[in-house]
Amino acid sequence: MPHQHDAHCGHESTDHDHDHDSSDLGPKDNLFSQIDRDNVVALNASGSGSTIIKPWHERLDEAKSIESDADDQMIIRIPFTSSVKLRSLLLKTGPTDQTPSKVVLFSNEESFDFDDIADKTPIQEFVVAQGRDVGEYSLRTAKFSNVSSISLFFPQSQGADTTQIYYVGFLGHWTERKSSAPVTVYETQANLADHEKIQGTDGGLSSPPV
Incomplete structure (x- = not known):
């Protein structure tokens, strides 16, 4: 659908910052190489999760x-693909x-899908600022140590019928796992017949632990 483009990036969250590193590799603790890209799953999405x-x-x-x-x-x-500590x-x-x-x-x-959200307590959440830049959101590192996977839930857009994502990345540190369990992909594509929009998720989730 057509949409207008802002020429600036708003700052609507106190946890929101930007990284303007211009090198090809980016920050030294960029975890792109540690993401199991073949097994990234996007539910209720029009494309493959690995695209972003x-x-x-x-x-x-x-x-x-x-x-x-x-x-x-x-x-x-x-x-x-490794055990990571996210920042x-x-x-x-x-x-x-x-x-x-x-x-x-x-x-x-x-295993995580729309049916699980009401029963799960999120670790952290952020208001997302509009803009054309990449936003950096600082995580509570104590809550994100020894991480094998991250699930991101986007409950609604800021007014449009759909939500659009261009890029997801992480900064942090990693160590090799002592033993590697096989990764199971439970659903590679959302079954739209099964998906009903979760009502009341705008502020209705359990509060993350402090």
């Missing part, structure tokens, strides 16, 4: 993105009313 897992030099590329399908909700589950989430979305209202994070959920 890009190397640093492609983070601003708007030629590739995914968009929510049946409504404006979306879940992205991102597994890692920041990187997002490029929108850029205007297709920007998600917020992002809600869950960690180490082997």
